[in-house]
Amino acid sequence: MRREEPLREAHNAEWHAAADRIAGPAGRHAVAAMRADWNCWLIQFATAAQAEAMQRRIAESGIEIRPAPDAYQGRRLTFADGETS
Numbered sequence: 001m002r003r004e005e006p007l008r009e010a011h012n013a014e015w016h017a018a019a020d021r022i023a024g025p026a027g028r029h030a031v032a033a034m035r036a037d038w039n040c041w042l043i044q045f046a047t048a049a050q051a052e053a054m055q056r057r058i059a060e061s062g063i064e065i066r067p068a069p070d071a072y073q074g075r076r077l078t079f080a081d082g083e084t085s
Contacts, residue, residue: 003064005068006068006069007063007066007068007069008066008067008068008069009069011063011066014061014063015057015058015061015063018054018057018061019043019045019054022045022050022053022054022057023045023046023050027045027046027050
């Protein structure tokens with residue numbers, strides 16, 4: 001799944017749930033961390049049919065183009081020297 005920005009938590013949970021459904025109760029899927037040099041998530045399944053089903057799900061859901069999380073607007077931690085983290 002190609003995506004430059006992070007997913008919102010709800011969207012992340014959605015595609016994880018879809019991957020679990022596609023893999024089935026006895027199936028497996030593996031998720032490799034986002035590769036900065038590729039700008040994509042790597043999702044591996046046991047069969048090509050499962051991978052194709054997941055690709056269709058990603059395309060139908062439009063998850064690749066959904067908005068990224070909003071920037072944090074709350075209070076920030078400060079240190080004794082006045083710098084923020």
